[in-house]
Amino acid sequence: GESVGLHLPTLSVQEGDNSIINCAYSNSASDYFIWYKQESGKGPQFIIDIRSNMDKRQGQRVTVLLNKTVKHLSLQIAATQPGDSAVYFCAEIWFRGNYGQNFVFGPGTRLSVLP
Amino acid sequence: EAGVAQSPRYKIIEKRQSVAFWCNPISGHATLYWYQQILGQGPKLLIQFQNNGVVDDSQLPKDRFSAERLKGVDSTLKIQPAKLEDSAVYLCASSLWVPGPLVRTGENSPLHFGNGTRLTVT
Incomplete structure (x- = not known):
């Protein structure tokens, strides 16, 4: 199940089950969104992105859903594996005129895969 | 392609050190x-550079933090003097510069992160 700890919300799932990680974002003008995976001792790694004019995008075993009405993003992982255990962050990105992009990260969710 | 390189991996210092x-x-x-x-x-x-210019340093505690990217390639981040609350992982990331019209038509450029420097201030 899902619980809120002292720091990170944690989602515990059985190996082989599907996982759904949720994220609320703040800027309705964000141009696109990215899900990152962060393993212990490493920097965040890109998983999948979605543009603001889309509502669903699928990758290998992952699907991202975007609901702009309620400013909500979700990451679905099919057939969760032990290697999926990590902290997952959503990021919202908007354009800064001539100065590239601004990336703002959510607080993260720890996914724990149980054998 | 080679990734973002950061050093050191770990650093332990006492408060008020740099x-x-x-x-x-x-x-x-x-x-x-x-x-x-x-x-x-x-x-x-904390800070965003485009080439060697600062784009956004609004959240950088400028009384103690400084950063530079003199030649538009490597960058250094300095803390002087350190406080206990500076204990954290400091991540460097880079991305291609993407003009606005390309962003809006799908040419996204995600951040590529290094593995970070874990700072412990005692």
């Missing part, structure tokens, strides 16, 4: 970011 972190971004990436990640939280932007 410390510096180094970052070498992916070749050709014009935009470089320094993020602070406190345990249990998401990365928080």
Whole structure:
């Protein structure tokens, strides 16, 4: 199940089950969104992105859903594996005129895969 | 392609001491970011460079933090003097510079992160 700890919300799932990680974002003008995976001792790694004019995008075993009405993003992982255990962050990105992009990260969710 | 390189991996200092972190971004990436990640939280932007110019340093505690990217490639982040609350992982990231019209038509350029420097201030 899902619980809120002292720091990170944690989602515990059985190996082989599907996982759904949720994220609320703040800027309705964000141009696109990215899900990152962060393993212990490493920097965040890109998983999948979605543009603001889309509502669903699928990758290998992952699907991202975007609901702009309620400013909500979700990451679905099919057939969760032990290697999926990590902290997952959503990021919202908007354009800064001539100065590239601004990336703002959510607080993260720890996914724990149980054998 | 080689990833974003950061050093050192770990650093332990006493409060009021100074410390510096180094970052070498992916070749050709014009935009470089320094993020602070406190345990249990998401990365928080400290400073963003485009080439050797500062784009955003609004969240950088300028009384003690400084950063530079003199030749538009490598960057250093310095803390002087350090406080206990500076204990965190300092992440460097880089991305291609993407003009606005390309962003809006799908040419997205995600951040590529280094593995960070874990700073402990005692």
